[in-house]
Amino acid sequence: MDLHAMRHLPIKGTYNLRDLGGYSAGATTTLWRRILRSDGLHRLDEEGMAALIGEGVKVVIDLRNATELTHQPNPFSRNEAVRYHNISLFDTLAPTYRPDTDTLLDLYVQALRERQEAICTVLTLIAEAGDNVVLFHCTAGKDRTGIIAALLLANAGVDTASILEDYSLTGRLIEPLIDDILASALARGADIEKFRPLLACDPATMAATIAFIEKDYHSAADYLAAAGLRPDVIRRLRERLLGRP
Secondary structure, three states, X not given: OOHHHHHEOOXXXXXXXXXXXXXXXXXXXXXXXXXXXXXXXXXXXXXXXXXXXXXXXXXXEEOOOHHHHHHOOOHHHXXXXXXXXXXOOOOOOOOOOOOOOOHHHHHXXXXXXXXXXXXXXXXXXXXXXXXXXXXXXXXXXOOHHHHHHHHHHHHOOOOHHHXXXXXXXXXXXXXXXXXXXXXXXXXXXXXXXXXXXXXXXXXXXXHHHHHHHHHHHOOHHHHHHHHOOOHHXXXXXXXXXXXXX
């Protein structure tokens, strides 16, 4: 069985749409069609939206900021078949490119420290989605989406190696998107040569992010508690991926 093939949903209008199911978590495995992660959904047409709804998606969480929404509106924001939420995960945070440093790691750690309220809002929406499939996404489905996915998987007991595998899958899947993302960044006034390294998907970046969480908070669950997430929400997030004991 090719779990990578099962994990990637090849729905027209998306490139990096994946299921968080099928990862080992101790004695059990994360459930399929509970939580999906994706790149931007602005390319979806009616058929693409219907396909996602057919997969059970009833809650869509858009992690992009207002500028991105203006340039690339989310079609689900006008679709009454789903509950659409926009939570700008990074908000005013922006990567500061510095040679010989892991710019993305700096950004991830900054978000974990400074955007805890937004992170808790996103995770609470996921926990309170009932039996519906939740889809969360950003532009490439790599950074903002990657942080949320890592917290969800780690909280469910998925080991670091599998979380790094999940993170690194983005690199291959977004290859057809690179030119489009660069053009969009250029239109917003970005320095392309400084922006290009931010499209990297080095598992070492996520490994260092997880190491930061473990060093400063001991575990993902402890980080979420310190960020203000209620114990019952942390438990329901775990149950969402693993089922009730």
